[in-house]
Structures are given as structure tokens and as C-alpha cells.
Amino acid sequence: MQLFPSREGLGCVFLADDQDKNMDSTSQKTALVTGITGQDGSYLAELLLEKGYMVHGVKRRASSFNTQRIDHIYQDQHEAHVNFKLHYGDLTDSTNIIRIIQEVQPDEIYNLGAMSHVKVSFDSPEYVANVDGIGTLRILEAVRILGLCKKTRVYQASTSELYGGLAENKNAQGFYDENSPFYPRSPYGVAKIYAFWITKNYREAYDMFACNGILFNHESPRRGETFVTRKITMATAAIAKGKQECLFLGNLNSQRDWGHAKDYVEAMWRILQQDVAEDYVIATGVTTYIRDFVRMAFAEVGVELAFEGENESEIAKVAACNNALYQIEIGTVVVRVDPEYYRPTEVDLLIGDPTKSKTQLSWKPQYDLAALVKEMVASDLKLY
Numbered sequence: 001m002q003l004f005p006s007r008e009g010l011g012c013v014f015l016a017d018d019q020d021k022n023m024d025s026t027s028q029k030t031a032l033v034t035g036i037t038g039q040d041g042s043y044l045a046e047l048l049l050e051k052g053y054m055v056h057g058v059k060r061r062a063s064s065f066n067t068q069r070i071d072h073i074y075q076d077q078h079e080a081h082v083n084f085k086l087h088y089g090d091l092t093d094s095t096n097i098i099r100i101i102q103e104v105q106p107d108e109i110y111n112l113g114a115m116s117h118v119k120v121s122f123d124s125p126e127y128v129a130n131v132d133g134i135g136t137l138r139i140l141e142a143v144r145i146l147g148l149c150k151k152t153r154v155y156q157a158s159t160s161e162l163y164g165g166l167a168e169n170k171n172a173q174g175f176y177d178e179n180s181p182f183y184p185r186s187p188y189g190v191a192k193i194y195a196f197w198i199t200k201n202y203r204e205a206y207d208m209f210a211c212n213g214i215l216f217n218h219e220s221p222r223r224g225e226t227f228v229t230r231k232i233t234m235a236t237a238a239i240a241k242g243k244q245e246c247l248f249l250g251n252l253n254s255q256r257d258w259g260h261a262k263d264y265v266e267a268m269w270r271i272l273q274q275d276v277a278e279d280y281v282i283a284t285g286v287t288t289y290i291r292d293f294v295r296m297a298f299a300e301v302g303v304e305l306a307f308e309g310e311n312e313s314e315i316a317k318v319a320a321c322n323n324a325l326y327q328i329e330i331g332t333v334v335v336r337v338d339p340e341y342y343r344p345t346e347v348d349l350l351i352g353d354p355t356k357s358k359t360q361l362s363w364k365p366q367y368d369l370a371a372l373v374k375e376m377v378a379s380d381l382k383l384y
């Protein structure tokens with residue numbers, strides 16, 4: 001496979017000159033990916049290109065380049081073998097969506113585009129409803145209007161935020177699964193619940209192959225810098241290199257089921273390769289406190305952390321509150337809590353049951369949390 005550096009930022013191509021393609025030119029599948037400049041979009045584009053797809057991505061116009069995550073798969077569109085092409089577009093613009101789908105005639109659409117930050121969704125709830133909720137309807141309607149219901153399969157990026165973390169809604173084994181009730185706790189979650197149901201409705205009403213992947217949190221070195229894991233690994237690296245003194249975080253006592261984005265995009269693709277369109281939970285089945293992620297990250301740079309006042313007898317007390325974390329060896333406080341980062345309503349605990357995806361999709365994640373943290377910290381150390 002030959003990779004080329006970025007030039008203009010639009011209308012670029014990917015040249016695959018190795019022979020590991022799964023398809024010849026007559027059977028080459030075409031995929032359209034919204035949110036291609038995001039964490040998942042970039043890993044999914046790589047995966048689809050490796051599988052021999054022609055990949056089209058929808059990219060928003062920005063005042064400066066915002067293609068860092070896909071720069072390595074860019075090339076000039078005047079080259080002979082074009083496998084990767086970008087289109088300017090926006091999920092708030094139905095005419096644009098219809099035009100792109102008409103032009104591309106995709107076999108598969110992966111709708112990953114969204115305003116994906118839960119805390120920010122409280123600041124711009126109407127915008128989030130438009131992009132994350134109605135944006136999905138625009139994609140589905142475009143497929144229907146263009147008469148592509150039989151040709152085009154649609155993947156919708158649904159989320160564990162739909163569950164809202166309500167303890168009573170977990171299954172008998174203590175997990176959220178495909179049958180657990182929803183109770184979203186943010187404008188983001190509420191917008192995504194509309195997207196979930198409209199996807200299901202179009203599947204039932206128009207016999208479309210439209211599926212929801214209910215993905216639990218997944219991270220990587222490409223994770224946006226304002227999500228908690230990346231914020232922690234970047235600060236760990238900066239503190240270790242003497243570039244930062246203290247990290248300010250919000251609620252350290254929520255729990256998340258974290259996987260690696262690379263594993264999760266593989267699940268997205270598998271969902272669209274099935275004989276029957278269904279919805280799937282993608283998760284690891286393991287949940288971890290934010291504060292323990294902090295400790296794991298700092299352990300990667302040889303720093304052991306403890307909560308202020310923590311000792312054997314006070315563990316329960318510490319777990320119930322948001323104390324500062326200090327570096328045991330030299331006594332310096334490196335993590336402080338800033339209520340600015342609290343959310344008006346919080347999702348306290350998420351843990352997913354991946355049984356269906358493991359059995360029906362034969363999906364096997366390659367990373368555990370320790371490997372994920374190691375990779376993220378190592379990558380951020382290189383930044384400094």
C-alpha cells in the first residue's frame with residue numbers, strides 16, 4: 001500500500017498498489033462516510049481502503065485545514081487510481097446530502113458525522129438536535145427519495161448515551177444490552193435517540209438495510225483533545241515532560257466501558273455485511289472509574305498517584321467524593337477537580353454486554369484498556 005502526504009485537502013485520492021484487496025474492479029464496493037475527519041471516520045476509511053473499497057467522505061468547510069487524521073491517506077485527484085475522494089458537505093443541508101448520495105450511488109453509508117461532545121450539547125442543544133437527530137433523517141430520506149432502498153445499506157452511529165446509566169435498566173447480569181430501555185441524560189443523548197428510532201423505522205417501513213451500532217466509549221491516540229481520556233493522556237505526557245503542572249478535571253467518579261476505536265470500526269463494517277439488518281451493542285463488558293484511568297495513565301510515566309487523605313480505612317469515603325490526586329513520591333498535587341466540567345445531568349455508569357456482537361458478528365476486539373492507555377500515553381509523549 002502506498003501512502004502520500006496531503007496537498008490541497010479536498011478531492012484527494014488514495015493509491016492502493018498492493019494486492020491485498022478483497023475486491024476486483026468489477027465488484028469494488030463504494031462507501032460514503034460522514035464524519036470522515038473525526039476519530040472513527042479516519043480509522044474506518046483506512047479499514048475500507050484496505051478492503052478495496054472506493055471511499056467517499058463528507059467533510060465540512062473550515063477556515064483552516066481540519067484533515068489531520070486523514071492526511072496520510074490523501075493524494076492528488078489527478079492520479080490514475082482514485083480510491084478516496086472528499087466532498088464538501090454538512091448534515092444540516094439536505095440538498096447537499098441528496099446531491100452527494102446521488103453522485104456517489106454508495107453501496108454502504110456510514111453516518112458518523114455528529115456534534116459528539118456530551119457536555120457541549122448542553123450549550124448548543126438545538127444545533128445538536130439538527131445535526132445528530134435530523135441529520136440522520138436527511139441521510140435516510142435521501143436514500144429513499146433517490147430510489148436506493150434496495151442498493152444502499154446504512155450504518156447509524158448510535159451510542160451508549162441512550163441508556164443514560166440508570167441502574168434499574170441494566171439486565172439481570174448487570175449490563176446494558178440490545179433490549180435494555182433507554183433514558184438519555186443530555187441533549188446529545190436525546191438527539192441520538194431520535195436518530196436511533198428513525199433508523200429502525202426506515203428499516204421497518206421501507207425495508208431498508210439500516211442498522212444501529214450502539215457503541216460504548218472508544219478511544220485512541222486520535223481521540224479529540226477535549227474528551228476525558230485524551231485530556232488525561234495529553235496532560236500526563238505534558239506533566240511528565242515538565243510542560244504542565246496540574247490537570248483540571250470534572251467528575252472523577254463516573255465509570256465508562258472503554259474500547260479502542262480501531263476495534264470498533266471493524267464492528268461497524270461487520271454490521272453492514274450481515275444477511276439481516278439488526279442493531280448491535282459494541283462494548284468490552286468492563287467498566288472503569290475515570291480516576292482509575294488517571295492513575296493508569298500516570299503509571300505509564302512512572303508516577304504513582306493517591307487521593308488526598310487516602311489510606312486503607314478511607315477508601316470508601318474517597319470513592320464517594322471528588323478529591324484531588326497527588327503524586328505520592330514528592331507530594332505534589334497533579335490533578336484537581338474543577339466543577340466547571342460537571343454536567344447538569346451525568347451518566348454515572350456504563351457497561352455493555354457484547355455477547356450478540358461476539359456471537360453473530362464474530363467480532364473480537366484486539367485491545368484491552370491497559371493496551372489502549374499505553375498506546376495513548378506513548379503517542380502523546382511523542383507530541384512533547
Ligand code: NDP
Pocket residue numbers: 034035036037038039040041058059060062066089090091092111112113114115116117131157158159160214215216217218219224
Ligand atoms: P468526532 O467528534 O471525532 O468526529 C465527528 C465528525 O463529525 C467530524 O468529522 C466532524 O467534522 C463531523 N461533523 C460534525 N458536525 C457535522 C455536521 N454538521 N455535518 C457533517 N459532519 C459533521 O467523533 P467520533 O469519531 O468519536 O464518533 C463518530 C460517531 O460515533 C459520532 O456520531 C459519535 O456521536 C458516535 N459515537 C462515538 C463514540 C465514541 O466513544 N467515540 C461512542 C458512540 C457513538 P469536523 O472535523 O469538521 O468537526
Ligand code: GDR
Pocket residue numbers: 116117118119158159160161215216217218226227228229231248249250251252254255256290341342343346347
Ligand atoms: P462521554 O465522554 O461523555 O462518555 O461521551 P467524555 O470523555 O466526554 O466523558 C466521560 C466521563 O468523564 C467525565 N469527566 C470529564 N469529561 C470531559 N470531557 N472532560 C473532563 O474534564 C472530565 N472530567 C470528568 C465526564 O463527566 C463523563 O462522566 C463519549 C462521546 O464520544 C460521545 O459522543 C459518545 O456517544 C459516548 O462517549 C459513548
